Amino acid sequence: MVVQETIQIETRGRSTYDISSQVHDIVRQSAIKTGICQLFIQHTSASLVLCENADPDVRSDLEKFMSRLVVDGDPMFDHRDEGPDDMSAHIRSILTNMDMSFPVTDGRPGLGVWQGIYLWEHRTHPHRRRVTVTIYGE
Template sequence: MVFQRTLTFKSPGRGTTNITPDIQELVAESGVSTGTCHVFVQHTSASLMLCENADPDVRHDLETFMQHLVPDGDPMFRHQDEGPDDMSAHIRTVLTNPDLTVPISGAQCDLGIWQGIYLWEHRTHQQRRRIIVTIIGE
């Protein structure tokens, strides 16, 4: 069986949004009890991550690290058509993941106790993000 839906999220700007409950809801709706769930963000300046869901400092520290690694407005970037966070957001996406695949067991994503699925927004301003969720299994 194959089940596919598109979700839309409004990100508040740079940072992470926990989308685990939305993904788990789709897995339940799909009727698949064993299989895989593929999650794909349709944008070049946002990504997905499987990350610790207990301590928000982990996601804060990841963002701090990324700001150090790929600063906004670096003069070496030629592409800044949409502002100083434009090229840095594209680089952050290339360095991270536009998609994730997680196993489904017992009709839910079989995540570890401390794992959550997050949309990681790399632009500084609010955005609307489309995510395609494809569930395959039985």
């Protein structure tokens, strides 16, 4: 059996957005008891991360690290069609993940206690993002 749905997330700009509950709901409603859940974000300037969900400082520290690693408006970038965060957002998404997979066990996402699923918006302005959730199993 295969179930596929797309969720939309309205971002408010650069940050992480917890989409765990939306994904968990789709997995539960799929009626698949054992299988794989695969997520794919349909954008080149946002990504998906599996991250610590208890302490928001972890995600804040990730943002600080990424801001130092990939600087908005760096003069070495030629591509800046949509502003100084354009190329840096593309690099950030390439360095992280545009997809992820995890097990479905007993009809639930087989994640660890401290793992949350996050959309990481790399642009500084709000965007509407789409994530395709595909669940394979029985």
